[in-house]
Amino acid sequence: xxxxxxxxxxxxxxxxxxxxxxxxxxxxxxxxxxxxxxxxxxxxxxxxxxxxxxxxxxxxxxxxxxxxxxxxxxxxxxxxxxxxxxxxxxxxxxxxxxxxxxxxxxxxxxxxxxxxxxxxxxxxxxxxxxxxxxxxxxxxxxxxxxxxxxxxxxxxxxxxxxxxxxxxxxxxxxxxxxxxxxxxxxxxxxxxxxxxxxxxxxxxxxxxxxxxxxxxxxxxxxxxxxxxxxxxxxxxxxxxxxxxxxxxxxxxxxxxxxxxxxxxxxxxxxxxxxxxxxxxxxxxxxxxxxxxxxxxxxxxxxxxxxxxxxxxxxxxxxxxxxxxxxxxxxxxxxxxxxxxxxxxxxxxxxxxxxxxxxxxxxxxxxxxxxx
Numbered sequence: 224x225x226x227x228x229x230x231x232x233x234x235x236x237x238x239x240x241x242x243x244x245x246x247x248x249x250x251x252x253x254x255x256x257x258x259x260x261x262x263x264x265x266x267x268x269x270x271x272x273x274x275x276x277x278x279x280x281x282x283x284x285x286x287x288x289x290x291x292x293x294x295x296x297x298x299x300x301x302x303x304x305x306x307x308x309x310x311x312x313x314x315x316x317x318x319x320x321x322x323x324x325x326x327x328x329x330x331x332x333x334x335x336x337x338x339x340x341x342x343x344x345x346x347x348x349x350x351x352x353x354x355x356x357x358x359x360x361x362x363x364x365x366x367x368x369x370x371x372x373x374x375x376x377x378x379x380x381x382x383x384x385x386x387x388x389x390x391x392x393x394x395x396x397x398x399x400x401x402x403x404x405x406x407x408x409x410x411x412x413x414x415x416x417x418x419x420x421x422x423x424x425x426x427x428x429x430x431x432x433x434x435x436x437x438x439x440x441x442x443x444x445x446x447x448x449x450x451x452x453x454x455x456x457x458x459x460x461x462x463x464x465x466x467x468x469x470x471x472x473x474x475x476x477x478x479x480x481x482x483x484x485x486x487x488x489x490x491x492x493x494x495x496x497x498x499x500x501x502x503x504x505x506x507x508x509x510x511x512x513x514x515x516x517x518x519x520x521x522x523x524x525x526x527x528x529x530x531x532x533x534x535x536x537x538x539x540x541x542x543x544x545x546x547x548x549x550x551x552x553x554x555x556x557x558x559x560x561x562x563x564x565x566x567x568x569x570x571x572x573x574x575x576x577x578x579x580x581x582x583x584x585x586x587x588x589x590x591x592x593x594x
Contacts, residue, residue, distance in 0.1 A: 293323025
């Protein structure tokens, strides 16, 4: 990956690499590049012909005899075995798509012992292309060029703080300084939460079946957006003033979801709490149940969670579940991983307490609970 100074890119748009995924429809890796000036995300598809792969110890002839599904090419390579401190000859299996490597019981890694077969394809692609998430890049002839901090700045830090370090260590430090000194943009982001009207108060709605109506959707944006969408139901009653947030009442669930998807599409970053397992899958599948056109739904689902077609999704439940975050960043202030426990421990306040099922709340009560 080429590297030049940010000063060399003043006449070019600078993008920040915020995401990478695999687009099964076109069969290519897709990079998500944020333009900090207009907060829009540009999709850049791979044009190098990169394919998923894994390694096995069996010779190419043996691999071909197995007739593994999805194999595009089989080649021999020499790799350095760190455990045995020697070079070894291995067979590289290039596959048609990530699912051929590890997508089911008949995939390559299930048929033969393979190495590098458990690495998610998007991470493999980033590593092979020498791309660093969150770093600034410019585009030249369809290729990304890292817009690193000025070399004078890096040399100044090295000479001031690390002048007595050996040269090999200074080279390693320079790589880290390029990362740590790189500028970071302000992300336009949106927090989202939904409530579902379940006919049985004690039953948790299924996000995969999405049979129950979405009764409320709350939004809080970094640009000042503060609103709640409510679906009109027989128990909704009169809806008062939300005070600190706006309330919009809908007669039709499809119209409410369509407007919600338009709101989501305005932001490059969406944050939820447990949105990978509930909020975003429920919205996506509910749209399918209601037979909404696929092109109006900005949510994409994968084995590792939910994301956005033109942005990224951050599930704060997974963030706070990380033991390093819990112990080192927040000094074990919270022990349980519920939204209530985390909010009380960090913010000193919790969720709005309700004394009756969601289906029995008034419109104002439901809006405040969801918000």
